[in-house]
Every structure is written in structure tokens, then in C-alpha cells.
Amino acid sequence: MSLWSSDSNRPPRVAIVGGGPGGLFTAWHLERLAATPLSLTIFEATSRLGGKVCTASFTAADVRYEAGAAELYDYSPVGHDPLKDLVRQVGLPMVSLGGSVVFVAGRPIANLDDIVEAYGEEARRELTSFDIRARSGITPAEFYGSGSDHVADAAAGGRFAAMLDGISCRKARRYVDVMIHSDLATEVGETNCGYGLQNYLMNDPAYMRLYCIAGGNEQLMHAITARLAAQVRLGTVVTEVAGGPEETLRLCLRAGDNLQVEEFDVVILALPIDAFKRVRFAGTTLADAMRRHVEHHDHPAHYLRVSVLLDRPVPSLPGDDAYLMLDAFGGTCLYVESARDPCGSHGVLGWLLGGAAAVEMAVLSDEALVAAVLGSLPAPLAACRDHVVESRVHRWTGAVSALPGGWVRRPADLRHRPSPVHRGLFVVGDYLYDSTLNGVFDSAEHVADWVTAESLGARLSARATPFIKPTEASH
């Protein structure tokens, strides 16, 4: 009997495919929201949970660095921030991250005074008026609510490039480009207006702030897992999804050489969009629905992370910032990761390359990449080149999603249930929102709300049946 049929005495069987943040957040929400017991199983292809939230360690010294997501977005200046609440609830210490220096042609630009000094009064005027346009494009409240159906994506349509063209001063435009690109996995000009503006406005503390978890972001994944009752099956790849009898869904699983088929009432695919291409969807209706879903959301974007261990702490950045932005590689973010662990005897620098540069550079050997990023070090950190002990490279080509120009988001329900016929099949993903952890958190909450509401509805109607039609119910 499926979740949606009227009576059943056993708890609904829910499968979550993907043990990344999306899968874990979904399980967390479901276990907290479900009024009736659920039989929850998480299938993870690899041997670890956490997906792209990955805090790795160097071998030369037991020093951590972020190989994937490095920062969490703090929306609490504008409204309720459920992800931050969760971090607090599981008792993890947070460190706020700040940075406003953009190195353009070797020159640090940190504020309007620097702009005037470097590029003149006209550039300041241009930038200020761009800033006013940006703020009137998205208010803090719209920024906060973006992705939800009740907040119209006022500025979403159109290419961001058109808006940037309003800055005629070439140098001022370069400054904005670098600032935005340093956190973008695609090209500034190719993204849509809303997403481009969001990436610009995220530098304004009135819109949001940044923080990370002291000791590594992956701790959040461990803290959630430790609190879950769900069964976790590591090393289990979901290879096929098919409709089963009575609205159930069948999963084909591969664990090593072992192949299995299991039946579930609800299947939640918490996968990045590129992973859908490696799963077979059986049956024409399901296959068509999933093909349309992937086609609509498949806008691959790219990151490349290079992390370097130094034999001494990194000198503190001007303004005590935790990161700075460089114009190398089209705009890159350089994190002083050791700022997150201030007592350490070592230093860690981490570069996040995005967009076209990340693809082009991904083909280089690790050594060439490390040499290239070290070459981009600005003067205040140049001495770090002589203190490198170990380096690591993580290529994330096509692993994230971009929101292309002109792309308009579908309503949340449509985004999360790709096939109206397969009512038990849901998707959760950052690509359905803004490609961030906060986005995937909202996505997980949406699906968990929906599943619990429907399961409760099904249970209530199952209980109501005997009173309405006692004779039929007795058969």
C-alpha cells in the first residue's frame, strides 16, 4: 500500500537518495515534523555523508581545510534564519567571516575612498548609482524571501550583463566584476539579473552576512547524522527508479557487486542535477517527466579549489578580513582559512576559482595549478610562497548549478514534484533555489512539509473511513 492509499498499518517507507546536505536536511525535517512514525532510509553512493560539504585534512600536519562549501549565509539581519538556528541547536561554534578588499591590478580596493584615489570621482559616482539601482532591484526582504513563491523574482528576468553595462567606467566595472565573480561558479555576464544582483548585494551586511563553523563545516553533517534515527546505507548507488504497484516506487540499488530492488511509498531524490544523468528512470511517463526536469534545471557551473598548507600562520589581512578577492582567474576568492582556527601553528590559504577559469584550469596538473595560484598572491601575502608545505586540489567541474540569464523559476510545488503522476516522487536540491546550503535547506523543508502533510492526510482519511462506510470497511 502506498502512502497515498487510504489505509495501512505499517509506517510509510521513505527513501532519501543522496546523503549530502540535501538528504540529511530532509531526513532531519521529516523526523521532526512527522506526526506518525516513518521508516526512513538514506542511500549514499560513497562511503561518507556530507556531499559537497567536505572538511578535509592535510597529511603533513593535522590541519583542516574546506574542500567544498566554505561559508554559510547568515540571513538573521533580515529575518528568521532556520539554518543558523539548526547550527546553534546542535551546539556548533560559529565564526563570522568578513572581507571587503578587492585586488585589482595589484591594488587593494576596500572602500569608496580607495575607488576615488585609484579611479577618480567619476568612478565613485558610477558605482554609487549602480549600487542604488541594485538595491532598488532587490530589497533586503525580497533577497531574504527569494526562491519562495510569495516573493516575486522582481529582478530575476534578463541578463545581469545588461545591468552591468550601466557602469561605463571600465575600471569600476572591473572592480564589480571581480567582486561578484569571486563567489560565482559561472560568468558574471551569463547569469540572470536576480542571481547577479544577489551576488553583488551579499557584500552588504544589511542583506546578509557570512559565517562558518569553527573546526570545519562538515561537523554540521556529523551533528545531524548523530541525531537521526533513519537507517543510513553507505556505498549504495541508486541506479534506477521505477513506478511500482499501487503508486509505490521501486529503486534498483547497487552496493558493491550486490544488486537489489526495494519498494518505497515515497522516494526523495536529494541529488545534484548532474547526478540525475546517471540514474535510469523506467517507464515513458516517468522518464519524460524527469528528462523535462533535468533539461529545465541543467545549467552546469564550475568551481575549482586549491588549498595550501603553510608552515607558519598567515599574516593577518588588512582590516582583519577572513578573505580577499583577486582579479586573477577572472575573479577569485582567496580565503585565509587559518583565520577560522586562530590558535594553529600552521597557516592555510584556499583559492576558489569559478566559472570558465575553473574549467580551463581543471585540465592542468596539480603542480601547475598550485604554481598558478601562488603566482596570484597579492604583495601582502607574497612571502607565503616560501612556506608551502603541502597543497591539495579539488576539481568541481559541472558540480554546481548556475541560474542563466532570462531563466525564471517555477513555482515551488512544480519544482519539487517533477511527475504529477508519480505522487510519491520528490526532488530536493540547491539548484531549485540559489545553489547554496541555505537553498537546499529550504528545499528540504518544503518537501518534508509536503510529505508529512500528505501522510497525515492519508492517515486521517484512513481512520475516518470506518465511520463513513462501516460496511465497506469491514470487508
Added chain:
Amino acid sequence: MIGRDIDEAGDDVVALAGLPADTSLRHIPLACGEHLLLLVVRCENESDGQLTTEAGLLTKTASDWVAAAPQPCGGLLPVVTVPLYGCHVAVTPGRAAVLGPPARLDGLAAAVIEFANREAELRQLERRCTDLLESLNDDAHHAFQFDTQSLGHRDMLAARFREAVAVRVQLALAAPTVHAAAVHPPTLASQLGERLRDRTRLVERHEFAIERAELAERFYEASGQRAADFGIARRQMGLEWAIVVLLVIQTVLLIIDILAGRAAT
């Protein structure tokens, strides 16, 4: 110039001897009656925004001078030093130093003065809150018991209530500046102001001060109420006694009247 401000600088002129000749030492009166000695030192940077070696030495001299601020203001807060994009600022109550390229100095100095005003004002309000809470400790018994002996304290309790309200008003007036939104795009001065505000925990201190003033205000409001109740009760008692006396007189007169009537018949 240091030479001109020699009176204010006093012994410190020796400590500041290594600073460039065009260093200025300004004596700034703050809104709350305190004053600030502000040392403004010009120093050049490398083109990449780094302090030169010479500037590094100047920074040390100036920061040491700030750290040696005399009592009563000195030592109230640790010295807050902010290295900021090629400039350097050190601040403690009563003293501050600003180092940077000439074009940046005025903006930085203005931000330091603005901050020093806010901080001194808040510090004064915190002191008033502490005084109120200390007197509250002594006055606590009035919250439960107010008798004839307490009558002598009434004016004092009323004065403390007025003080608590005045502190609350001052704190409310300071709120918009203490909680001012960060400026975007930032200017060097706004970045400095925000960092100083963060490092000296101005927002949290303001909130704690509000809580403490609220506590004092609630307590003195309650004791005022008790004093008023006591006054009303006392007046009522006097009235009741007057009625009793009148009734007694009336009864006596009535008895006399009755007795006189009997005697006549």
C-alpha cells in the same frame, strides 16, 4: 603640531619624540564633558596598501602612547587597535591615535571622534546604571515595607525614579546611532566606525545598559507606588479616626440630650 599642544601632551611629548614634525595632537572636548587627546600621524604606504617599515615603527610608538593613557579614563577599556587598509587606529577612553596617508586622515579622525563621543556617552550611562543598581540594593526593603520611618526617603526614591527614567531616555536617544546600519558601499570612515563599534561591543553594552536601567525603573516605579499607597492609606486612616471621633461626639451629645429630656419630664 605637537609643539603647540605641549600643555595637553605633558610628559608624553618625550614618548612622542620620534614622530614626524607635522604630527598633530588635538584636544577634543566630548559631548559628555570628557575629552579626547587625538594624535594624528601622517605616514605613507606601499602601493599595495601595506605599511612601510617606518610606518610600522610609528604605529608602535603611537599605540604605546595610547596604551599609557592616564587614569581615570585609561584602563577602563583595553586599547582597541584597528589595522585598516593601509591605515592604523588605536583607541582607548581619553586617547586615540590615527596613522595613515594624509588624504585619509581627516575622515579617520572624524570617525574616531564620533566613536569616542558615543562610547564616552555610553560609558557615562553605564556608570549611572551602576549607581542606580547600587542604591537599589539599599532601597530594596522599601519594595515590601513602607512605613512612617520610610517617609523621609520618599523624595530620594522619587529622585532615583526620575534618574532611572532619565537614563532610559538617554539610552533610547542613543539607540539609532548605536544600532546604525552598516554603510554600503563602505567608506574608510564607515568601515572604521563599524569595526570600533564591534570591537568595543557597543551594541551589546547598550542593550545591557537598557536592561539595567529598566530594572531600576521598574523597582523605583514599584516603590513609588508603595509610597503613594502608604500616603493614601495614612490619609484614609486619619479620615476614619475623624469619623469615629465625630460619631463618638454625636453619641455623647445624643446621650446628653436624652438625659436632659428625661430630667425635664
